[in-house]
Amino acid sequence: MENxxxxxxxxxxxxxxxxxxxxxxxxxxxxxKSDQSYNILFRExxxxxxxxxxxxxxxxxxxxxxxxETYNEITEEAxxxxxxxxxxxxxxxxxxxxxxxxxxxxxxxVELHRVLKNTGSIFLHCDPTASHYLKLVMxxxxxxxxxxxxxxxxxxxxxxxxxxxxPRVHDIIFWYSKSDNWTFNPDVVRxxxxxxxxxxxxxxxATSKVTKGIRERVLPRGGxxxxxxxHIPMIQGNARERLGYPxxxxxxxxxxxxxxxxxxxxxxxxxxxxxxxxxxxAEKLKRKWIGIDITHLAISLMKHRLKDxxxxxxxxxxxxxxxxxxxxxxxxxxDPYQFQWWALGKVGARPSExxxxxxxxxGIDGYxxxxxEYQKTKKIIIQVKSGHVNPGQIRDxxxxxxxxxxxxxxxxxxxxxxxxxxxxxxxxxxxxxPGWNKNYQKxxxxxxxxLLEEKGIDYPPKTSVTFKxxxxxxxxxxxxxxxxxxx
Numbered sequence: 001m002e003n004x005x006x007x008x009x010x011x012x013x014x015x016x017x018x019x020x021x022x023x024x025x026x027x028x029x030x031x032x033k034s035d036q037s038y039n040i041l042f043r044e045x046x047x048x049x050x051x052x053x054x055x056x057x058x059x060x061x062x063x064x065x066x067x068x069e070t071y072n073e074i075t076e077e078a079x080x081x082x083x084x085x086x087x088x089x090x091x092x093x094x095x096x097x098x099x100x101x102x103x104x105x106x107x108x109x110v111e112l113h114r115v116l117k118n119t120g121s122i123f124l125h126c127d128p129t130a131s132h133y134l135k136l137v138m139x140x141x142x143x144x145x146x147x148x149x150x151x152x153x154x155x156x157x158x159x160x161x162x163x164x165x166x167p168r169v170h171d172i173i174f175w176y177s178k179s180d181n182w183t184f185n186p187d188v189v190r191x192x193x194x195x196x197x198x199x200x201x202x203x204x205x206a207t208s209k210v211t212k213g214i215r216e217r218v219l220p221r222g223g224x225x226x227x228x229x230x231h232i233p234m235i236q237g238n239a240r241e242r243l244g245y246p247x248x249x250x251x252x253x254x255x256x257x258x259x260x261x262x263x264x265x266x267x268x269x270x271x272x273x274x275x276x277x278x279x280x281x282a283e284k285l286k287r288k289w290i291g292i293d294i295t296h297l298a299i300s301l302m303k304h305r306l307k308d309x310x311x312x313x314x315x316x317x318x319x320x321x322x323x324x325x326x327x328x329x330x331x332x333x334x335d336p337y338q339f340q341w342w343a344l345g346k347v348g349a350r351p352s353e354x355x356x357x358x359x360x361x362x363g364i365d366g367y368x369x370x371x372x373e374y375q376k377t378k379k380i381i382i383q384v385k386s387g388h389v390n391p392g393q394i395r396d397x398x399x400x401x402x403x404x405x406x407x408x409x410x411x412x413x414x415x416x417x418x419x420x421x422x423x424x425x426x427x428x429x430x431x432x433x434p435g436w437n438k439n440y441q442k443x444x445x446x447x448x449x450x451l452l453e454e455k456g457i458d459y460p461p462k463t464s465v466t467f468k469x470x471x472x473x474x475x476x477x478x479x480x481x482x483x484x485x486x487x
Contacts, residue, residue: 003289005279007299007320010271010292014111017319018290023115024183024266025287027257027278029125029249032061032101061101068095071103078110085140089133102133109141112271118179121148121261125249131172142176149175152229153253175261183266188259190223230256240471243275243305254281262287276302283314284473296321296338300345308470328448332386332414340365340384343412346451349382363400372435372460379406380459385413391420397443398428407431409443410457417445433460 006013061067074086086106093099109124116122122142126134139147151173160167232252235242241251254277258268264286270278273291279302282289293299299318306314321342322328332339344351349366366382381404383397394411401409408431411417422445430439440458 003316005299005302005318006292009294011108013292018115020114021117023269024117024120025262025268026112026122028271030272061104062097063095063100067100067103070107074107081140106137113141116178119181119183121177121182123257124174127171138174138176146176148177149228154231155234183261185260186225187222189256191226192223248275249277251281254278258282258285274298276305280309296342296345305470309473325449339386343384347457372433380408381406382410389413389415391424394421394424408459411445414448436460
């Protein structure tokens with residue numbers, strides 16, 4: 001299997017595309033409402049609530065019809081031990097968001113156990129809100145004897161003035177292997193000893209020798225192996241690594257996991273890929289990788305990150321995105337939000353923060369920021385339509401441009417625009433770029449057909465700052481030689 005990004009529900013992707021015993025290392029960081037009141041998570045639901053349509057930057061585990069169907073599937077088809085556990089948890093917790101989370105996780109963990117090689121490991125990242133329940137699920141599916149470590153990831157956060165309890169500043173990462181023969185490379189993650197430690201003689205290994213009647217401990221080369229608590233800072237707001245994704249994890253954290261529990265050429269899978277930290281680190285460490293996410297926004301962000309980090313040196317496939325007009329029409333029918341995010345991703349735009357609220361988008365589905373004048377940020381407003389279109393919508397877009405003081409407006413449509421729409425767009429005039437001394441049409445109409453043919457927005461080139469650029473990967477000496485030989 002080669003490097004691949006999959007768009008869709010990871011349960012369906014795993015069942016359809018990932019064969020048995022094919023993955024060397026799995027990392028997953030599933031979303032959950034860890035910031036909610038603990039009591040709210042246990043409030044009973046009536047089971048008729050419709051599933052949320054918006055699945056981006058939000059936790060999506062709710063007790064609804066989908067959860068009930070998944071619960072029934074587990075009890076009818078899962079291994080008996082899993083069935084017994086889920087029934088017991090349902091009886092104990094009742095129908096609420098917590099059991100919905102555990103049901104949705106259990107059925108996915110069964111599939112992840114299936115695809116993991118016998119020599120493979122899985123790292124489940126969670127927080128103390130539900131870690132005790134997830135430990136039971138992991139013990140049941142992977143086996144108590146396959147439990148390797150409960151890793152505590154420590155970090156710091158600013159204190160608050162009115163503190164009523166100890167600050168919560170750690171996450172839990174459960175490490176399980178599939179068998180008694182797992183990959184572990186301690187030498188590549190050793191922590192160098194400080195000079196003070198060496199001088200004090202406080203060493204971590206009891207190998208010793210006696211010199212003049214005094215026992216001396218011998219240090220292992222490279223430092224000590226990390227304990228099961230890892231003090232790795234969170235990504236600071238001004239860090240070059242930070243891309244603005246709410247649940248983004250530091251690359252140092254994934255680097256330690258991937259280095260120690262896989263080898264070059266191994267396949268690393270992240271089934272809740274988010275902004276793609278796992279895939280990026282795996283690529284840097286010369287592993288093959290698979291990333292899965294349920295939102296087109298995340299897939300778009302990962303593609304930008306890979307491009308910014310590795311330029312054109314990384315080769316990968318994207319599965320699940322529309323590749324023709326029929327596929328685009330199907331996506332628009334199935335999920336208008338996903339269609340909108342996919343279309344925005346095709347032009348490199350970020351969704352508007354307010355577009356997630358019904359009636360709250362103010363005529364803005366997405367935006368692009370760019371610079372073509374020193375220290376002056378310019379804006380492009382994007383609207384996406386999958387249904388009926390008319391000249392009045394172009395006039396409305398013109399009003400939004402004026403209200404927002406934007407330089408360019410783009411109208412993306414699934415249906416071919418009318419002659420009246422084109423006339424309205426032309427009548428809006430031009431934006432003159434001072435940096436390039438060139439006119440760009442102020443209102444541009446792009447069809448989905450044109451986007452599929454790789455036509456894009458006409459605006460000042462190589463100046464977009466919509467997505468924060470990931471730091472470019474510096475090839476090591478061996479990689480650089482290979483690059484020079486290819487050139």
